Amino acid sequence: MQLPSRLRSAIELEAEGVKPSELAHAATELSARYRTGHPFAGNFPDNEPQRIAYLATRMPATYAVLRSVFGEFRRLLPDNDIESLLDLGCGPGSALWAAIETFDELKKATLYDRDPHLIRLGKTLAANGDNLVLQNADWQIRDIRSSLLPPHQLVVCSYSLGEVGSKGVPGVLQRAWEATETAIIIIEPGTKRGFGLIRELRETLIEWGANLLAPCPHDRACPMGADDWCHFAERVERTSLHRYLKLGERGHEDEKYSYIIAAKQPGQRVPARVIRHPRRHSGFAQLTICGSDGIEHLTVRRSQKELWRKARKIDWGDGWEI
Numbered sequence: 001m002q003l004p005s006r007l008r009s010a011i012e013l014e015a016e017g018v019k020p021s022e023l024a025h026a027a028t029e030l031s032a033r034y035r036t037g038h039p040f041a042g043n044f045p046d047n048e049p050q051r052i053a054y055l056a057t058r059m060p061a062t063y064a065v066l067r068s069v070f071g072e073f074r075r076l077l078p079d080n081d082i083e084s085l086l087d088l089g090c091g092p093g094s095a096l097w098a099a100i101e102t103f104d105e106l107k108k109a110t111l112y113d114r115d116p117h118l119i120r121l122g123k124t125l126a127a128n129g130d131n132l133v134l135q136n137a138d139w140q141i142r143d144i145r146s147s148l149l150p151p152h153q154l155v156v157c158s159y160s161l162g163e164v165g166s167k168g169v170p171g172v173l174q175r176a177w178e179a180t181e182t183a184i185i186i187i188e189p190g191t192k193r194g195f196g197l198i199r200e201l202r203e204t205l206i207e208w209g210a211n212l213l214a215p216c217p218h219d220r221a222c223p224m225g226a227d228d229w230c231h232f233a234e235r236v237e238r239t240s241l242h243r244y245l246k247l248g249e250r251g252h253e254d255e256k257y258s259y260i261i262a263a264k265q266p267g268q269r270v271p272a273r274v275i276r277h278p279r280r281h282s283g284f285a286q287l288t289i290c291g292s293d294g295i296e297h298l299t300v301r302r303s304q305k306e307l308w309r310k311a312r313k314i315d316w317g318d319g320w321e322i
């Protein structure tokens, strides 16, 4: 997955305003912050090179994950138009760019973030888009722990709830769910900690009567073991700027994430979901799936013709018909 070309050029233009050595230094600082698990705690990012490093090295990954999760949402609730989006902890607007690519019907977007600099950058990037929703989006400097949240069809918290601090999360979730007209989508890093938060939020949403659409095929207790975590991966193509900043040879990276899509009304659900990278060998394939009976390890052999055809094509994160 790649960023839309207008967004890529807008980021490159911002990067031209910063000395390459400062940008490279900031990208190293950003990577170090990510290793702490709470990159945006405290005053980070607190200078322009760090913010531009976020645009160049993180926004492509969060955009790719959002596109993939929005795509899954669309598949599972295909008949609901999404005309309004509320993005909580929007940063530079990754969800807005992903939403306009997925929801042609989108008419209105409201974006909240406490960081005025990221909002300024988000607006500058959006001004380069050729879409009216991008250009007319309502960006507001707000702390989501204390803001009133107006009703919108789709509410998104993308890599933001883990940043608000554990005391703040329940209140934000409650107001976000009250503001949700159709569905809420929450995405966190695909780490033990990121999944831990998603698992807690999942339980609360189920108590409130939410209809889980994905990734879970059921709303019973999550069968994931205490030392394990449910996560998925999205392949992100690196731009030359990204490769330079990551000192990376590879033309891509795999962004790991955990997520949940919860709707106000029932939607479709996959009967089971592939929750690990499938292992394919010459005469058999091994799949780990989560279904109504919990987590199962399946071996599909070449002789099981129909199943074998499916197992050869299936990807991590896809639905699996049992």
Ligand SMILES: C[S@@+](CC[C@H](N)C(=O)[O-])C[C@H]1O[C@@H](n2cnc3c(N)ncnc32)[C@H](O)[C@@H]1O
Residues within 6 Å of the ligand: 039, 040, 058, 059, 062, 063, 088, 089, 090, 091, 092, 093, 094, 095, 112, 113, 114, 115, 118, 142, 143, 144, 145, 157, 158, 159, 160, 163, 164
């Ligand atoms: C990791 S960034 C994610 C940005 C964007 N959602 C994305 O997916 O690219 C986390 C964002 O949450 C914002 N944030 C953290 N705590 C917040 C709060 N209490 N109120 C509003 N925004 C907050 C940060 O300023 C930052 O922009």
